[in-house]
Amino acid sequence: MPRMIFVNLPVADLPASRRFYAALGFENNPLFSDETAACMVWSEAIHVMLLTRDRWRTFTDRPIPPSTSSEVSLAISLDDRAAVDAMLAAAAANGGTADINPAQDLGFMYGRDLADPDGHVWGPVWMDQSALPDG
Structure with a gap:
């Protein structure tokens, strides 16, 4: 497997965040997207995983920083x-x-x-x- 980066980000509104990243030029990979996550692809090596806050909390108990930080x-x-x-x-x-x-x-x-x-x-x-x- 080539070296890749997957940036995981908690989001408050998954459909809105998916539209936002698509508008910036990211493409959705439906194989890794569902109602709790959207895999947005920048390049072969860079993927951004948009995760609902509930899904994010299955990865860590650490608090989600406020949007002002x-x-x-x-x-x-x-x-x-x-x-x-x-x-x-x-x-x-x-x-x-x-x-x-x-x-x-x-x-x-x-x-x-x-x-x-x-x-x-x-x-x-x-x-x-x-x-x-x-x-």
Whole structure:
């Protein structure tokens, strides 16, 4: 099996979260989705498991952080600056919050942060590795 990452996220409203992630470009894998979970695929190696809070609680007794806290920030690479801006626009139009932190524009790297409807933080970023500064 190739190395992969499965990000598990508790969500308050599974259908709304599924629509949100689809609007950002994730695709649903119905083989691993039901009324308590949705497997949203970003790439062959990256999958996001959206879990109802009841389903989440079968994994851990640890409390679910409130949507106003940040337990993790997940960076995700995109092809260009326009794709970063488009993802933020899609997030804002589909129940998320765009620009929860100031945008980062270093010329060779451009990133912005968004929060999904449950407050999970994503940082779409574009980087021109050929233009990285020396040192």
